[in-house]
Amino acid sequence: MKVTDHIKEAKGKTLLSYEIIPPQKGHGIGDLYKNIDPLMEFKPSFIDVTTSREEYIYLEKGNGLMERKISRMRPGTLGICASIQYKYNVDTVPHVLCGGFTKEETEYLLVDCLYLGIDNIMALRGDAMKGEKYFEPTKGGNRYASDLVTQINDLGKGKFLHGEISGNDLNNSFCIGVAGYPEKHLEAPSMQYDLKMLKQKVELGADYVVTQMFLDNQKYFEFVKLAREAGIDVPIIPGIKPLAVKKHLQLLPQVFKIDLPEDLVNAVSQCKNNEAVKQVGIEWCVQQCKELLDFGVPALHFYTMGKSDNIQKIVSEFF
Numbered sequence: 580m581k582v583t584d585h586i587k588e589a590k591g592k593t594l595l596s597y598e599i600i601p602p603q604k605g606h607g608i609g610d611l612y613k614n615i616d617p618l619m620e621f622k623p624s625f626i627d628v629t630t631s632r633e634e635y636i637y638l639e640k641g642n643g644l645m646e647r648k649i650s651r652m653r654p655g656t657l658g659i660c661a662s663i664q665y666k667y668n669v670d671t672v673p674h675v676l677c678g679g680f681t682k683e684e685t686e687y688l689l690v691d692c693l694y695l696g697i698d699n700i701m702a703l704r705g706d707a708m709k710g711e712k713y714f715e716p717t718k719g720g721n722r723y724a725s726d727l728v729t730q731i732n733d734l735g736k737g738k739f740l741h742g743e744i745s746g747n748d749l750n751n752s753f754c755i756g757v758a759g760y761p762e763k764h765l766e767a768p769s770m771q772y773d774l775k776m777l778k779q780k781v782e783l784g785a786d787y788v789v790t791q792m793f794l795d796n797q798k799y800f801e802f803v804k805l806a807r808e809a810g811i812d813v814p815i816i817p818g819i820k821p822l823a824v825k826k827h828l829q830l831l832p833q834v835f836k837i838d839l840p841e842d843l844v845n846a847v848s849q850c851k852n853n854e855a856v857k858q859v860g861i862e863w864c865v866q867q868c869k870e871l872l873d874f875g876v877p878a879l880h881f882y883t884m885g886k887s888d889n890i891q892k893i894v895s896e897f898f
């Protein structure tokens with residue numbers, strides 16, 4: 580079922596959803612199940628599964644030299660989507676990237692999604708490759724998420740890369756999610772510019788937005804206001820990540836280009852150990868969720884990042 584249909588059916592009630600990441604290559608799916616098992620009793624409406632870009636790895640050749648190879652270290656997005664969908668009977672949303680994929684490869688992946696009964700796609704550009712400063716589009720691939728949205732939407736109308744197929748018997752139309760940034764995407768020259776690009780994604784066929792994580796709700800409220808003023812009228816789902824370890828004070832701003840509220844920074848700085856930090860993170864997140872529920876958000880979307888005990892505590896307060 581499409582994410583937007585879940586939202587419509589809920590008639591204003593806030594839904595629950597999670598984002599999970601595939602295991603490192605070579606590891607089984609068991610640990611992933613162990614992490615999400617305790618979260619399933621709260622009946623999420625959908626689960627996103629991330630896709631990782633390929634990266635350079637360096638292998639010792641035994642003669643003192645290193646060999647550089649390229650590899651995707653967390654493959655298996657679609658397989659995990661299919662497994663979860665059938666194990667838990669929950670809708671899954673594979674993340675599909677521009678970076679690292681040709682348009683042909685993307686088309687094959689979308690066709691697989693159709694056969695697997697996957698109705699939703701999160702369309703993303705992806706970041707620059709590790710160690711590279713700027714995002715370089717893959718040869719023969721999409722440059723921006725908006726191009727990917729167009730490709731997905733075209734396929735929905737029977738327009739494949741080799742030509743149009745009329746009267747086909749597939750129901751090709753996907754519900755498309757895209758990313759939004761309450762604190763602006765790092766490469767965008769201004770918030771207004773970024774919103775213009777977001778609006779373009781929606782005009783080209785995106786059905787809903789999921790935001791980058793934020794720890795200050797005011798950033799989300801302001802973003803929704805600006806988006807509505809800019810004419811973006813699709814659901815804007817807040818992405819939520821509870822702070823869990825002291826290292827997050829540096830890591831979250833560095834990786835996700837977000838600001839942390841001063842009160843939270845002070846509270847975490849005073850913690851003697853990571854157990855105390857986790858508790859502060861849980862309390863902060865519960866307060867965030869209360870305010871977001873009062874605001875009437877369509878869903879609370881939790882970035883689990885392979886950990887579930889703190890999220891379980893937070894979610895159990897509301898669902």
Ligand code: FAD
Binds near residue numbers: 703
């Ligand atoms: P775009 O929408 O293409 O925007 C990228 C930049 O280009 C922005 O600055 C925008 O303002 C600008 N821009 C957009 N369109 C145009 C245009 N037509 N002309 C000129 N400028 C333009 N990354 C992963 O690798 N894997 C994941 O699974 C993943 N999941 C994510 C989930 C969510 C909810 C979010 C918020 C992010 C996720 N990311 C993921 C990170 C994302 O790939 C990066 O933030 C990436 O840098 C931008 O992706 P985008 O889809 O927002 O790009």
